[in-house]
Amino acid sequence: MRKLPAVTKSVTEKRRRRGFERTSSLLTARIRKAGEARGFSVTRILTHWAEIVGQEVSAIARPVDVSYGRGGMGATLTVLTTGAQAPMLEMQKEQLRTRVNSCYGYNAISRIRITQTAATGFAEGQAQFTPAPPAKKTLDPDVKNQIRNSTADIGDEGLRAALETLGQNIHRKQKPKG
Incomplete structure (x- = not known):
């Protein structure tokens, strides 16, 4: 292993003592x-x-x-x-x-x-720092079945799917009891 010169070594040690740098x-x-x-x-x-x-x-x-x-x-x-x-x-x-x-x-x-x-390629040099969307909480299979059973008698397929999604979103947003 090669030894560092004294000047470089002191700068490195000083940098380590300060901690992280911006x-x-x-x-x-x-x-x-x-x-x-x-x-x-x-x-x-x-x-x-x-x-x-x-x-x-x-x-x-x-x-x-x-x-x-x-x-x-x-x-x-x-x-x-x-x-x-x-x-x-x-x-x-x-x-x-x-x-x-x-x-x-x-x-x-x-x-x-x-x-x-041109509009295409204009933003290639710009980095987007948008945070990732939060991950959806997974629902308990029993809760999913309960929601599905409560909407089973609805005849309209689109309405039933919308109500199931609404029920799942409501259950995801609820805070745990305790």
């Missing part, structure tokens, strides 16, 4: 480097886009690039959206520019350019 602290430098390569001097625009522009706008658009002109009189923020959402985003350009500039702290963005893409 992922954001480990990735900040890498995100900043990648963002600056694409023109984002403030990576907060990429990481907190939904908080800066609001949930409605962040659902239909995302920042792509910040380009600086030769004159240095402000930058152009390029925003990607679908063709159907572009007119709505066009109407909100000034409000969007104000919100982004408030993130920078000065009037860094002078212009917003909207680019359009």
